[in-house]
Amino acid sequence: MHFAGRTWRPPYEAHSVIIQATTGCTYGKCRFCNLYKDECFRMSPMEEFEADLAEIKMYQPDARRIFLTGANPFAMNYENLKLRALTVRDYLIKCRTIAMFASIRDIKDKEVWQLKKLRAMGINGLSIGTESGDDDVLLQAGKGYTADDIRRQCGKLDEAGIEYYFVYMTGLAGKGGGYRNAVNSAKLFSSLNPYFISVDSLTLFPDTELYRMGQRGVFIPAGEKERLLELQTLIKNLEIRTHLFADSASNFYPVTAYLPKEREFVVSELQYVMDTVSEEEMAEYRRGLKSLG
């Protein structure tokens, strides 16, 4: 298999077959991110992609879901994605789903009819690192799009029937901003149909712009309890039926919930943690984290 650079997949794709379609990120300007700092974006040549499919066919001929690696393979244009989807079918006849990371920017250049065609060819399950739905936070984090962009572009995915997942990041608003961020993000997310929402919590790494802003006092990090309160606020304000996973390593206290059914239980669970664990114990946990995932 051809794997170069950093190969990263979300925890919920653990059962998918992984194949490299791209490496690196087309954007690279999010101020909290150090994931692909030393890599340029590159599309795997079709010969490499096909050779990997042939290898997968030898070992997992019945694979039903594959995950394309890279920060945003959905940046490939319609024709390229179409070619890759059809080529997957040539090798893996039982594959129903081709999932990958996508940025809001990657959806902009695609028409709804193209998205519908891609969906029909098996492209489904886009992980979108929205991080927030609040314009001030999106701007400060350097995401390069607005809440309205998220609404418009994900509305196109809804129209095309493409399933997508949001990533939300607690702490990204900085000290004092978590509550507003959670309320505004919940409002935006509730106007769309994310199949689930995955929650990470900001960890400031020294090779990021946000860390340097912290050093200059331009960004003041939120405390750990504020982040739990932010997560609790997000859960309280989401008005859609969706799953929420806040169980990655970056979360001090891992929770998952099917909303709205388990809302009250998870809200009280988080309250118990806030009431019984000290800020220092939570901060100590974060100091031990080594990467964004």
Ligand code: SF4
């Ligand atoms: S968060 Fe995602 S889009 Fe932003 S720079 Fe990192 S990999 Fe690229």
